[in-house]
Amino acid sequence: MRSLKLLLLATSAGALMSSTGAMAADLLSAPPVAEAPIVDNSFNWDGAYIGIFLQGQSAPSAYGLGADFGVNALMNGLVIGGDFEFTASTGANYEAQLTGKLGATLGDSAILYAYSGYGWRTASNTYVPLGIGAEFALGGNVGLKTEAQYNFDTSNSAENSAAAKVGLVFHF
Numbered sequence: 001m002r003s004l005k006l007l008l009l010a011t012s013a014g015a016l017m018s019s020t021g022a023m024a025a026d027l028l029s030a031p032p033v034a035e036a037p038i039v040d041n042s043f044n045w046d047g048a049y050i051g052i053f054l055q056g057q058s059a060p061s062a063y064g065l066g067a068d069f070g071v072n073a074l075m076n077g078l079v080i081g082g083d084f085e086f087t088a089s090t091g092a093n094y095e096a097q098l099t100g101k102l103g104a105t106l107g108d109s110a111i112l113y114a115y116s117g118y119g120w121r122t123a124s125n126t127y128v129p130l131g132i133g134a135e136f137a138l139g140g141n142v143g144l145k146t147e148a149q150y151n152f153d154t155s156n157s158a159e160n161s162a163a164a165k166v167g168l169v170f171h172f
Contacts, residue, residue: 042108043108043109043137043143043171044141044171045072045074045079045105045111045135045171046072046073046074047071047072047171047172048069048070048071048171048172049069049070049071049072049143049169049170049171049172050067050068050069050169050170050172051067051068051069051070051145051167051168051169051170052065052066052067052068052167052168053065053066053067053068053085053145053147053165053166053167053168054066054165054166054167055087055089055163055164055165056163056164057089057161057162057163057164058161058162058163059159059160059161059162060091060093060161062089062090062091062093063089063090064087064088064089064090064093064095065087065088066085066086066087066088066095066165066167067085067086068083068084068085068086068167068169069083069084069085070082070083070084072111074105077104077105078102078103078104079101079102079103079104079105079111079113080100080101080102081100081101081113082098082099082100082101083098083099083100083101083115083117084096084097084098084099085097085099092122093121093122094121094122095119095120095121095122096119096120097117097118097119097120097127097129098117098118098119099115099116099117099118099129099131100115100116100117101113101114101115101133102114102115103133108137109136109137110134110135110136110137111134111135112132112133112134113132113133113134113135114130114131114132114133115129115130115131115132115133115147115149116128116129116130116131117129119151125153125154125155125156125159126153126154126155127151127152127153127154127159127160127161128151128152128154129149129150129151129152129163130149130150130151130152131147131148131149131150131163132147132148132149133145133146133147133148133165134146134147135169138168141170141171141172142168142169142170142171143168143169143171144166144167144168144169145165145166145167145168145169146164146165146166147163147164147165147166148162148163148164148165149162149163149164149165150162150163151163
């Protein structure tokens, strides 16, 4: 009987010790799960940019390659900016123009704007460009720019012309 009591006592002690270990194991918590970093993939239209473009123009009929440099300021979806561009066209024609623009963002991936300013042509002609444009985010800091403009010649209305441009813009 005494061995039965010892056996019962040993079993109880073993059960008590094993349940205490199980309770102690329950106190351990799972390691914390690392949260994924927050990545902002929206395109930033705010700041300076530089670009290259192809241009087709009437009066004189010409095709050209141009470069532009500008700055945008973004305020609650409103885009305000300025742009200087230079174009070398077929027939040894050169143009430079300085314009200001006003527009709006279309979501995170596009802007739509109107612009006007003052321009100079090779033959000492000056003109006032009036145009509309759109730029679409391609990825990273690169955008695709398209513009259509009408040039009002300041000295001879017979030399008014239209131009269309398409190019790449690099924002920084």
